[in-house]
Amino acid sequence: MYCPRTYTDLRKVKVGGIAVYVSESCGGVFLENQTLKLFECRSGERGKALSAHLAKFHNELQGLNAKVFCPLCVDTVMLRRFYSPLHVVEIDECPGCGGIWLDTGELAKLQSLMLNEKERALLRAQLMEECQPSKIEGHPHIRDAWIRRSDKVDKLMDIASYLTNGW
Template sequence: MICPVCAQEMAVKNAGDIPLDVCWGGCGGIWFDAFELARLSQAPPETMEWMAQVPVQEAQIPAHKLQCPRCSLPLMRRLFKPAVKVVVDECPGCGGFWLDHGEWDRIQTHSASAEASDQPDKLTLARQMYRQLCARQEP
């Protein structure tokens, strides 16, 4: 798979049993296919420990809008979850997510503080909304 930011071939790294495409030695971005991000946000933190070790070259900001590395549709910027205020790129076609380097860590940090401060029913509501959003974007 080709990195949507720096147009180089990405490496495949396993997070538990899920293979992820990583821009190794480039921008350090990671592509998650539909539901992989949701599955991994439930996984133990060790599963994603290697993300901190991804070699990254200085940030390269693309002049163009990012395109889905799977289906070439323009990616849409949106909040990861209502309670997790990290903006990620999502493909409206295949439902995959592009995370720039460091965004996974920010999601983890924000999720932890959201869970600590939110009422449980509010959090459940946020999860339901997220699931509905995912379901809607199934082909």
């Protein structure tokens, strides 16, 4: 497989048992279908290891807006789409095989937007506290109110994930 940016060989490396294909000329990486989620958490061992590995080859290329061909399907142009709900990080995804190409620095950027489980739990507890209704005595549907509040907090959590990371 070749790097879709520099046309040099992609090197297959295994990170925590998962194969990824690294461009040592630009620091980009090709991930097979469904494997990105295994690397998106920066506090996870896999995510940390891959991010550190890619940083060694970091090379800011020109023209990163140009479309890329899938390294695996060769003739298929990858589609650029937003990965995160708040539309911060764009990734290239192959409509054929579901593989994902990340340009240099994109994994790190994506990881910076993800909170780990513990951070999410803490933030959630804090938001639930702040969303306490001032008065619920005599409310006929306290349970409903709780569920609505819980929904609201979950929505806030998505936004807060970005805010707490400086976005």
